[in-house]
Amino acid sequence: MTASKHGVVIVGGGTAGISAAAELAQLGIKSVVIDEAPRIGGPVFRGPFREAISLPHLDENLCQKIADIRELYQKNQQYIELRLNTRVLGPSGESALLARHQDEIFEIPYDQLIVATGCHERSVPFDGWQIPGVMLLGGVQLQLKSGLVKPGQRMAVVGTGPLLPLVATQLHKAGVVVTGIFEAGKLGDFAKESRAFLNRPMLALEGVGLLTYLKTNGIPMHYGMGIVSASGEDCLTGITVAQYDRDWYPVKGTEKTLDVDCLAVGYGFVSRNQLTQLLNVAHDNCQISGLKPRVDDWQHSSRPDVYIAGDSVGILGGEAAMMEGRLAAISVAKQQDIISLEQARDKAKPYKNLLDKVKAFRAGFDRIGRRREGLLSLLTADTIVCRCENVTRAQIDEVIEQGVKDITSLKMRTRAGMGDCQGKTCNSYCQDRLRFELKQLDVGEIKPRFPLDPVPFSSLYKEVL
Template sequence: MSLRPVIVGGGSAGMAAAIELAGAGVASVLVDEASRLGGVVYRGPLRAGVDLGYLGARYSKALKQLHADFAACAEHVDVRLGSRVVGGDAQRLMVLDEHEHLQPLDYSHLLLAAGCHERAVPFPGWTLPGVMLLGGLQLQIKSNVVKPLGGTLIAGTGPLLPLVACQLHAAGAKVVGVYEACAFSRIARQSLALMNKPQLFLDGLSMLGYMKLHGIDMHYGWGVVSAQGEAELSGVSVAPYDAHWQADMSRVQRQPAQTLAVGYGFIPRTQLSQQLGLAHGFSDDGYLRADCNVWQQSSLAHIHLAGDMGGIRGGEAAMLTGRIAAVSMLHQRGVLDAEQAIERRERYLGRLAAITRFRSGVERYTARGPAQIELAQPDTVICRCEQVRREAIDLALAQGVEDMASLKMRTRVSMGDCQGRMCVGYCSDRLRAATGRADVGWLRPRFPLEPIPFSAFQHLGTEA
């Protein structure tokens, strides 16, 4: 077979898949838009000689091990960094390379390991300079590029909140408080499920101990209401949330802060999987994700999904799903027979099962309350590309709009450069609340998935 497998995404899932393929002597092409491999979890610092000790010994060990394993098989992997996949079909991708040239890339098998993006939650003041998403702030810490000035307030839900708080403090930044939207009792009810990964559970307890030792307050059942400031953030209003995440406005407190890091979970990056025409469904949390089976195969058997593309389960699970996808490719290429492939797959699935049970507990306690969509006020911007405000969405719903396509035509949401990455989550939540339906449709991304400079077509025009 002359064509090689192509892996889109150089994070833990993509790297693990390339390692598995190389171990069987199969060369692959790995495409990633970043300047270094590792994804948002294991990319590491952008400068040489940087000590990441403040991120913890276990993280540093995992980071070094993954990169060492990859280096050992690098001769079998054609790594193309600084390259973005802007479209494709069932046989070919279109890639904007590091020189901003548009190149076709044919493949025998395809692994989509493009990761996820953070869920945007609009509230008054969320577009102010100084307000950022939690994962983006953590990536800055891991890259050792910058750290926030002044006090940082962290709000949202999930285990990433205390983790980033500890990492920020250890890196020398000031954390003024952490506000977890879920009540402590709701988290405690998931203790049994969380014990499926006892080391992670103990890590969580140790982080809470670290925060208490260093005077970082953890507030359970509280969430962000609004952010204030003129040219930049100066303060954050928080309030108690009830079980449905309805804020008690009679108990609002204003905290001074120069940085607000908001983290309400992640959504798979499905733009490419949608454009390829793969089958999709909705998760319990309402986000769109591509369907895949126990082999990590999509609705097209030669196209596989791994990492957060198949569900948000963390870096360790991403590596295991990447390896399972590679095993499936090796079986399809005749490198492994059915018995060998099943035996290897079951070994990886056994390790994945405990992680899945652990993540199920996390998902139950971080399940968003439906009242959160009411944080945005009529003049709050929802679609940042097209400057669409909530009042325009309210009007469209009042006029009978019941699906995403109609909402897009009526209001222009998702018609900007990001193609809805920031606003579609909120809009689909509003539509589900208004119609009572789980499936309100989705918007298939157009080509190109990202803006392309005119210079990218120069060599193609010359050749023609």
């Protein structure tokens, strides 16, 4: 299996990837879209896997967006070659990708590559975070979206950001008892960002609607509070929350214990940059999105044949991802001399205007939810930070005291980040810890390994034959 010798390849079938493919199609350009999932839409808009069942917790707005992205593909599918259940293993030479579908490994060459791999959740370790029943916020939402799967019967939602009230509302509509939402940002901080939120008034109104729903249904929203610890052995039985000070250290004497069987934790997302690192494009450090690829106003990376769009290049959400995907497609068309620079600017103008507004809107939440040093205090000495290699906080403390100055040295000394997940779980804590200790932003990165995903022996056996 190979793509056309000269063409556009898009990695990621979410909002950014499908929007890019549709914009290319409207310009008469064919593309190949690769996605590891069995259907398009990405984690946010993939929708339920079983269409026959009723999902009352998915609001009309979300259902409409799920339908819209499928319609966008269907209207343009004659120009789009869609390869689902296909994992990109990494680059193969200068202008091709190595991919796997089931047991088959093959190359996909390209003239232009659009990377739209999205993001993954940021893990914030705390005492008891490894107990079954403690889940990341996005994972909870995926269970609800993929089919009416209730993660628990009695839950709390902790962290920061606009997803907290949304997921709490979806949980309640799914029949879960939500004991409370604990937003680390203070109420006054939200009031200060009101001008930023007015950049997208409809989104702001949707948020107000969620808060009204929660209040009407007796679900308390606590500001300036967050997780301290979780308790239980074989399963989660309770959590402790407390007031946070300005640096998000728990305030002694304000602790509150809740009986829950499941906990949703959401302290933001990190750009999924493993492929872009292997492609050797330039990256910048960002306190919110982590290491992210450097792009210009046209989503063009430091490589002439590589474009990057969506949450891969900064956490802005689905609306911005759609605009960035379309901008990347217009830039590709300009590079192929299908449209002129003037035509490209005219087509891009409304997309860039909306993108600027979304960035200003999102910046308000970023300022509120910027991680503070107090989160680093939630671990005990024996709390496991790297689950793959069972590395504890005490082991990290020891090597920092011995003078470790960068993430690579910390990895070599402790094995944190050497496991199957390649640091996706532990990297954020390790970086934040080093930044706090060294008082500098750039502490290096855990470098991804090739291949990005494990290759089964059955695939290698076929290659040998």
